[in-house]
Amino acid sequence: MTTSTSASAKAEPRTGGHGATAGHATPEPLHRLALCRECDWLVRLPDRRPGQRARCPRCHHHLTGTAGRDAQAPMAWAIAALIVLGLVFAFPFLGFSTHGVGHVMSFGDTMSALVGDGYGALAVLLLATTVVFPGLYLAALVYLCLGAGQRRLPGAIPLARLLRPLEPWMMSDVFIVGVLVSLIKIVSLADIHIRVSFVAFCFYALLLLRTLTLIDWSALWNAIAPRPAPDYRARPGASGRSQSLAACRACDAPFAIDRDRRCPRCGKRRHGLRVDRIQLTWALLLTATLLYIPANLYPVLFTVTLGNAQPQTIAAGVLHLAAAGDWPIAAVIFVASIMVPISKIVALTWLCLAARGRSGASLARTRIYRITEKIGRWSMIDVFVVAVLTTLVQAGALMAIEPGPGAAAFAGVVILTMIAALSFDTRLLWPDYSDRPEAAPNDVL
Ligand SMILES: [Zn+2]
Numbered sequence: 001m002t003t004s005t006s007a008s009a010k011a012e013p014r015t016g017g018h019g020a021t022a023g024h025a026t027p028e029p030l031h032r033l034a035l036c037r038e039c040d041w042l043v044r045l046p047d048r049r050p051g052q053r054a055r056c057p058r059c060h061h062h063l064t065g066t067a068g069r070d071a072q073a074p075m076a077w078a079i080a081a082l083i084v085l086g087l088v089f090a091f092p093f094l095g096f097s098t099h100g101v102g103h104v105m106s107f108g109d110t111m112s113a114l115v116g117d118g119y120g121a122l123a124v125l126l127l128a129t130t131v132v133f134p135g136l137y138l139a140a141l142v143y144l145c146l147g148a149g150q151r152r153l154p155g156a157i158p159l160a161r162l163l164r165p166l167e168p169w170m171m172s173d174v175f176i177v178g179v180l181v182s183l184i185k186i187v188s189l190a191d192i193h194i195r196v197s198f199v200a201f202c203f204y205a206l207l208l209l210r211t212l213t214l215i216d217w218s219a220l221w222n223a224i225a226p227r228p229a230p231d232y233r234a235r236p237g238a239s240g241r242s243q244s245l246a247a248c249r250a251c252d253a254p255f256a257i258d259r260d261r262r263c264p265r266c267g268k269r270r271h272g273l274r275v276d277r278i279q280l281t282w283a284l285l286l287t288a289t290l291l292y293i294p295a296n297l298y299p300v301l302f303t304v305t306l307g308n309a310q311p312q313t314i315a316a317g318v319l320h321l322a323a324a325g326d327w328p329i330a331a332v333i334f335v336a337s338i339m340v341p342i343s344k345i346v347a348l349t350w351l352c353l354a355a356r357g358r359s360g361a362s363l364a365r366t367r368i369y370r371i372t373e374k375i376g377r378w379s380m381i382d383v384f385v386v387a388v389l390t391t392l393v394q395a396g397a398l399m400a401i402e403p404g405p406g407a408a409a410f411a412g413v414v415i416l417t418m419i420a421a422l423s424f425d426t427r428l429l430w431p432d433y434s435d436r437p438e439a440a441p442n443d444v445l
């Protein structure tokens with residue numbers, strides 16, 4: 001357990017080491033302090049040299065981005081990503097042929113094939129996570145960067161509030177792995193041709209990832225809406241809750257909960273939550289666990305050969321690949337579709353049980369939570385494999401692949417476990433937050 005009582009955040013170089021500064025506990029003006037959203041620790045932000053970023057001395061959560069970076073860099077990368085995304089729709093995606101029968105699919109065909117098979121919800125999920133959410137995110141980011149520094153940019157604050165919650169739902173990188181797995185699965189049955197649009201999609205996914213790593217949300221928020229300076233002082237090196245302070249879930253600015261009903265910077269409302277957050281996480285976990293049963297019992301796809309439909313469940317797909325000697329792909333599907341969802345449900349259940357406990361393992365538990373939250377989206381690989389195979393493998397009566405009900409149930413499991421992870425409040429893993437349940441109601445998501 002880390003029992004650091006340091007009042008100052010640590011400024012660490014981008015590459016690792018850090019220099020901690022011993023803290024004072026004298027009250028300071030609130031606008032000079034940061035409240036860690038992960039462990040509720042109030043810290044004074046240090047002066048950062050270029051290349052350094054500040055992190056929480058207690059839970060090691062990054063409180064700021066890297067100092068000295070060009071504020072316009074994310075905008076340039078975002079524009080490049082948007083241009084390449086346009087190219088994805090302008091060219092064919094993949095080509096398929098077997099025994100003289102073949103066709104070429106575009107990226108958009110994936111949606112129409114799923115809708116045609118009666119799986120419109122999966123088509124919406126695919127379109128939203130690979131193109132719509134990232135596209136809107138990038139366009140909004142360009143707008144915010146263009147207007148950063150100008151006061152009263154119309155709609156900037158509500159837009160900035162919306163963007164960060166979208167980040168876990170952008171899965172173009174997961175989709176690429178799904179396409180590659182699909183190709184390896186059918187490469188022995190047919191000839192596959194990689195076309196321009198697939199290469200463009202890979203570049204788009206890389207540009208998107210690069211854009212995400214360059215954004216410094218603390219600096220961007222300061223440029224859009226500088227933190228107000230209330231005549232309120234707080235003591236760094238203690239929990240926010242013990243001083244009736246809460247961090248805004250949107251812009252991270254700490255504010256006095258007994259005085260302000262809204263965040264004074266971004267205007268996000270604080271509501272007393274009607275249900276306990278832990279209960280919400282429990283409910284989502286239970287639903288995901290129940291849905292995991294049909295996801296495994298029902299076939300995720302049907303292989304139709306000469307009019308004969310052969311169902312395949314997730315486990316059967318893994319065994320089939322292993323039997324055919326495709327061990328690496330069998331391992332990828334096993335990890336993404338079986339190990340990750342189960343370990344995620346088990347880990348979140350354990351964290352819910354451990355919340356509000358007095359054990360000294362807060363930091364270790366927070367780390368387990370972070371890993372759980374990061375890996376969850378990769379379970380979507382199998383859903384994307386089904387979408388790509390359904391679209392690509394169409395050789396008339398000779399051979400076709402159709403989605404099965406298990407795929408929809410499995411997509412539901414992935415989404416529910418992701419929402420469950422996002423609904424979990426890591427501050428409950430820290431004793432000084434849990435010890436004072438009467439001090440403040442929970443924040444909403
Ligand atoms: Zn922290």
Ligand SMILES: [Zn+2]
Nearest residue numbers: 248251263266
């Ligand atoms: Zn705010």
